[in-house]
Amino acid sequence: MTTEDLRRIDELVHSADMAVRVASQLRLWIKRNQLGDPDSLKESLRFLDEALSGGRFVATGDVASASSSLSPLTWSADIRFGFAQPSMPSPEKKQYEELVDFLGSIRETIDNVLSNTPPQAESVESAARFFSQLGKLLGGKADSALRSPAGGTQMLQDRFSYQ
């Protein structure tokens, strides 16, 4: 009895929009060396902080990170690990720690761009690539959710199978 579907759709549409804007801003920054939309980058820092916090909790059980939303982490893990198949083993602690390191390096790059500390072009390209993939992943989910009112429940089905 809530607008659960609508809230999830809003979250997807909003996060997908943030991701494509950040990817574009980073590419424009490489070309122009100036920032047109710093707000989108600040928003991406909040996203990355949630994902990092979730990653630390999953990897180590760190109680201080236990209250974060897991959505940014699972979306990032979808990109990093790919979608798990029944035959694939579960990622181990080490792989989650590598994911946390990867997200941390993206965060550092964006922080540098925002503070005018020139990062290496390669790291900016890597961050742009991550957000571009994230935009595609979330945009696809949002599109299918927007097409039907029941889409909100279908969104999760790519991660779970039931007997």
Next chain:
Amino acid sequence: MTPHQFKRVLLHVRYELNRYQTALQKLESCEFPSTIALTLVSEQQATCLAANADLDQIEADRVDDPDGAADRLVSEFRKMVSRRRYLEVLEKARSDEVPWSLVPSIETLARQILPGYQVLITTTPDMNYMIGWGGNSVTIYLPRLHRANGFLHVLIGHELFHPIVTDFFVAEKPKYRPKLRDLCQQHLAKMGVPADLFFQQRLDALLDHATQQWEKAITELMCDMGATALFGPAAIWTLSGFAATQEMNSPPTPQSQYYPPWRMRIRVVLDFLERKLGAGDLLDQLSIQLEQVGLAEHSTALKSSVSEEQMTFGSNDLASEPLRELSVQVYDLVEECISDAGDFVVAKASQFPKRWSETLQEIPLLLGRLMMNVPPSELIEGQKQESKAASMTGIVMACWLERLRLEKSSQLELDTFHRLCRLMLKAIEDAELKRNFSDWAATK
């Protein structure tokens, strides 16, 4: 995206935005019972202006980043598609679309338990009650088809608690997340058992699932308890009637949006009514009062209805249901949390001074009016010239007791039910008007 495709999509988005703005302008001239409707129209107009500016920027950035501009353009289109539902919500919030007689009373209730929020009431074709919230506004969705069914509208009490219970998780989530993580890790270690519910082997995804299952169960149970704290047994009779149209033992899966099984929900609120609200003594007192004024049939209906609900929903449902191992363990953690959740709800409901436990003394007087087909909207005591406005919870309880009496004596036909619904809604409207007038007169 080729340049000509880009231009075509850009024009399409600009056109849709233009139509959206025109529709908003039309809505500005409509009549709404809630003052917040026009504020939301203005907010949407501002969003349209910002979206137009974003489109200009995307067009300008296309030279240096054609792929990024295309992605951003598609995202603008997606946001436009997502935004279209505001039109539906606002159009169905007009005075001729909502049970307007209820609106002021719901707003009063919401002001007390959700201070700082403005409430928009709208209708939906879904046969369900919903709520959405963000910023300082709350939107309540009522089923369009039975907008005059005052009995089911008690479920608004459940909806109003959704924004409140989010505070509970700030403190509780860090306590329960590590336990959920341990459960998921143990479950992953046992993978490969044929009866396993999950094929998924990623800890983050499994933990996300378990967290949603746990959080959704607590949320729904707390909102049910919230409605019960406000409306007492009337909320349970309403929930029970609503649940009877659905599968009682439906397991909490993503397909069911993780809703807890109805049988468990009703069992939990019955327990809450007894243990946290002390309903046993209060209802015994009410029964005695009813008998003293010659309303023995109502007293009998009250006693038998509560015990009937307890018999129907008293069983420990989860053990016998087809829930899989992990879900059963997650629900053990739900049970562990219920008592604290109940205390939180009781504290929040106490912000509403006219909750059911404080208005029981009104019921015998209101039933006297109701049995003469007079809206039970005011309390006339003895030979006094002036009357007092009845409370919404008193009206709802009185109407439910009259309904139960009619049900027990097999007199509740469709036309009788229609009349009872009309008397209830009319009483709620009249009482609110009277209360507002009295408050205004007191300041003069």
